[in-house]
Amino acid sequence: MPDLYPLARKFLFSLDAERAHYLTLDGMSLAHRLGTLSALTGCSPASSEKSVKVMGLDFPNRVGLAAGLDKGGTAVNALGAVGFGHVEIGTVTPRPQPGNDKPRLFRLIEHEAIINRMGFNNPGTDGMLENLKSSTTTGKPFHGVLGINIGKNFDTPNEQANDDYLKAFSAVYGAADYVTANLSSPNTKGLRDLQSAQTCESLIQTLQERRKELIDQHEGKYVPLVIKIAPDLDKEAIESLAEVFSRTEIDGVITTNTTISREAVAGHRLADEAGGLSGAPLTTASTEVVATLRAAMDAGVPIIAAGGIMTAADGQAKLDAGAELVQIYTGLVYRGPQLVADLAKL
Template sequence: MYSLARPFLFGLDAERAHGLGLTALETAYRSGLNPLMARPPKPLPTKVLGLSFPNPVGLAAGLDKNGAHIDALLSLGFGFIEIGTVTPKPQAGNPKPRMFRLPEQQAVINRLGFNNDGVDALVRNVAKARRKRGLLGINIGKNKDTPNESAEDDYLYCLERVYPLADYITVNISSPNTAGLRELQEEQSLRRLVGNLREAQEKLAAREGKRVPMLVKIAPDLSDDDIEAAGRVLGELQVDGVIATNTTIARDGVEGCAHANEMGGLSGRPLMTQSTTVLRKMRTRLPESIPMIGVGGILSGADAVTKMAAGASLVQCYSGLVYRGPALVHECVDAIRRRKEAPSRGHVPPTI
């Protein structure tokens, strides 16, 4: 069905198509027509972060910022979905237009800027979801008008509000679309912010009677020294996991293309190599006890396998869905399944 709808959606402004696609998915789900949208994969149980995932393929944050389509998205066969990024107060984000497709490169540039209805609205939406299948991650950030010296307050507020409802929580300090946000990845800022969030996490675990894993999402534009420092800090603070990576400010592979000079984060096919390189490097700098989620540039099952070979325990898609549709989920799960079965048949898993 997606192959039929794609020409129509690609004829619209990218952000309008985004909203229309979610509306159509929600309608199909509520009408019982979601099997026409996607064929869910066979289970591939995966234990990571102390959680049992139905399969290791998830939806990255950004598609459902307010958690308004949780059940419909899970019905596509994801083992988990991540909603957000959510901020304490509602905010409109950056001026439109702010999302652009680069079809020949299978890429997207966005500068949405954490547009969302605020954490209270997200909490209400999550509380209404039935969540029959799959796990839920919630991605938290800071408001645009909150200075970095006060960013900790925004993250702590969101952490406390979403903690009882999340299966895991992601701290987003790597979006390029909120001015100054990536400065929080600098070693001392990172240590202070994540250290205080870790203390709050343990207090919430005692209060709520359950421990919700907390992950940190990093940028693909980190230098080797930045990766070394971040790995050291995150390892010492014993975060539960790391997500590599967010979108990039680089324009490698799209130079000279329409929209290539638009400000914002680039995702999709051109991000694959860069994000996987950061994933692999970070994996060597973290203790083995800290799992990683690989995201960025997955447009095929082979791409998902490449992320796993680079050190990911789970993978996430987003821009790949724009170009491939829900069939990508099934393809990725099946490819990872074949990789896991390969050693027993004498095959050699792919490497990068």
């Protein structure tokens, strides 16, 4: 079956990036409902040949969808149908919010990169849970792992950030297989300050305390807690965090979010757009964070690697650096669903 994605990409790249994004998600959901998604993408849902147990959960393969593509949880089954072993929806905040003004999404095609300053546009936890009900009951169900990524509202001061994470954690707990606390988006003012070792430890402990109650409220269901960090941390900061992650026995760490660095795309006409840069320019920096963290952190804490995985070899490099699972976003935009199939073989 020929790969139709290059053709689809030509059309999608002729549109405004955000419009193309929603058109793709809606189109995928529709095709999934009509039962034609597999025929169109040439992909199929994950089989369990490459299944792996991480954080106590059974992942059908090592590749997942990174947060941000399906912020509102509208297309989980359709995304599962292209072969992802796990899908991470969100970032979702306690209250709905519109995000930043448009335009806020830019393709740097020459670099196979994206700059985004979406700013957590999302329907809030209640809206997301509603969407999830309908998106997971249409078409063939997703049998992989569902992660829900949570954040704070843009107008919640950092001093009250823990309250937002607590609210969101409690709200999504019942629906999630794991929950990621996103401390690393560059598009919510001050969010990345929550990555200081002391603040991060306080947040982890607060959520772990709440989890004890949530386990009781949810008939003994244990939901792993994952922290997502930025690629722009120096070695010392990564090592301090590694100590916190080991001490608190966090269930997992996602490395990395987008970067604020523009070194790799300097001179590009869109390089000075504010926001986070993702895709090929991030590959090496992000792998280095995986390796540094792996060397410094308790071996029992798994790493989920994201950042510039554009080929199966990039995915393998992340696993070689010490990750257990990988996630993609920008690679999917540039390379299409064939990349999912390739990474599912790792």
